[in-house]
Amino acid sequence: MRLRDSIALTLPSFFLRLVLGVTFVWAGTGKLIGTMQVSGDDAARLANLGITLDTIIPEPAAQPQQQDQEQDTEQDTDQLDAPLPEPTPETTPGTTPPAETGQDLQDQAKDIIEQMKGAVKETTNTDTPPASGQPAAPTAGDEPEVKEQLGRSHTPAYTFTRVMQLQGDRTGSDFPEPVECQRLYSIALMISKAADPGLTPDSQPITPIMPPKLAGKPWPKILAWSAAITELVAGGLLLIGFLTRISAVSTFFVMAVAIWMTQIGPAAMHTSDAILGFIPRHDDLFSPAAYSTLLWQLALASMSLAVVFLGSGAIGLDRLLFSSSPRDPYLHGDPKAPRKGAMNPATAQRSEFDRSPPKD
Incomplete structure (x- = not known):
C-alpha cells in the first residue's frame, strides 16, 4: 500500500x-x-419530577464601619504624635548661647507632648448632658457593644434550604425567586x-x-x-x-x-x-x-x-x-498482488455444471 x-x-x-x-x-x-438557574413554571416542573432545587444564597453585605469616630481619633493621634519644632535660642552679638544639650531638648519636648495628651483625654472623657428628646451619646465603654449591635442589625441572616416535592404538585407561584440545580x-x-x-x-x-x-x-x-x-x-x-x-x-x-x-x-x-x-x-x-x-x-x-x-x-x-481480519492485498491497494482465491488456469478443475467442450 x-x-x-x-x-x-x-x-x-x-x-x-x-x-x-x-x-x-x-x-x-x-x-x-x-449549575443553572430556573424559576416559575420550569422550577415547578423540575420539582414535580423529584429533582432537588437549591435556593440561591446571596453574598452577605459588608458590616458598616464607624468612620466618623475613627477619623476623629486618627486625626487627634496624628496631631499628638507629630514632632514639635526644635526651639532656637535667641542670641545677640557678643553673647554666648546657653549650654543646653540635645538630650535636654528631647526631654522638654516629651513633657510638652504628655501634657497635651492629658488635656485632650480630659476633654474627651467629660460627659456632656444630652439635649432634650435626644438619647445620650455612647461612652467609650459602651463602644464594643454598640458595634456588635450595629453588625447584627446590618448583617442579614441567610439560611440554606432544599426544596423538594413533598405532597401534591408544585406550581409556578411556589418559585417566585430563581433556584439552582445541576x-x-x-x-x-x-x-x-x-x-x-x-x-x-x-x-x-x-x-x-x-x-x-x-x-x-x-x-x-x-x-x-x-x-x-x-x-x-x-x-x-x-x-x-x-x-x-x-x-x-x-x-x-x-x-x-x-x-x-x-x-x-x-x-x-x-x-x-x-x-x-x-x-x-x-x-x-x-x-x-x-x-x-x-x-x-x-x-x-x-x-x-x-x-x-x-x-x-x-x-x-x-x-x-483486536487483531484485524486477514485482507486480500489485491482488494486493498496492491494491484500487482494475485487475487486471493483466484484459480490457476493450469490447475483449474472442470465444474460439473460446465457443459463447454474441454480445452486442450
Whole structure:
C-alpha cells in the first residue's frame, strides 16, 4: 500500500475521534458539575419530577464601619504624635548661647507632648448632658457593644434550604425567586416539555414531539443522566480509540435526538413556515448565528457516523487489542498482488455444471 493511501486511512479517523472526544467530554463534564438557574413554571416542573432545587444564597453585605469616630481619633493621634519644632535660642552679638544639650531638648519636648495628651483625654472623657428628646451619646465603654449591635442589625441572616416535592404538585407561584440545580437537568426539562408541552394561549393542546409517557417521572431524570454519562464515557473512549464504533453509534444517537428535540421536531410539528417542512426558519436565512446550533449538531452527528464506518484507525487501542481480519492485498491497494482465491488456469478443475467442450 502506498504511503499516501496509508495516511488517508489513518489520520482522518484520528482527527475525527479527537474532535468528537474533546467535544463530548467537555459537554458531559459541564452537565455534571455545572449549575443553572430556573424559576416559575420550569422550577415547578423540575420539582414535580423529584429533582432537588437549591435556593440561591446571596453574598452577605459588608458590616458598616464607624468612620466618623475613627477619623476623629486618627486625626487627634496624628496631631499628638507629630514632632514639635526644635526651639532656637535667641542670641545677640557678643553673647554666648546657653549650654543646653540635645538630650535636654528631647526631654522638654516629651513633657510638652504628655501634657497635651492629658488635656485632650480630659476633654474627651467629660460627659456632656444630652439635649432634650435626644438619647445620650455612647461612652467609650459602651463602644464594643454598640458595634456588635450595629453588625447584627446590618448583617442579614441567610439560611440554606432544599426544596423538594413533598405532597401534591408544585406550581409556578411556589418559585417566585430563581433556584439552582445541576445543569444536566436542563435535558430533563427539555424532555418533559417535549412530551407534555401544555396548552396554547387559546387553550388548545400542543402536539408533543416525544412520547407522552416520557413526561412523568422517572423518565426525564433517567434520560438526562443517561445522556450526560454517555457523552462523558463515549467521548473518553473515542479519545483513546477503544470500542470506537460502539462509542460513535452512541454519540450519533445522542445528537440525532438533540436535533429532533431542538430543531426539526418543533419546526415540523409546531410551525407552518418551516423550510422544506422540517428546517426552522429564521429572519435571516444566511445568518451564521441563527443556524449555528443546528449546524454544530449536524456536524457532530455526521462525524460520529463517519467514525462508525472508519473505525479507530491505526492510532487507537482497537487496532492494538483486536487483531484485524486477514485482507486480500489485491482488494486493498496492491494491484500487482494475485487475487486471493483466484484459480490457476493450469490447475483449474472442470465444474460439473460446465457443459463447454474441454480445452486442450
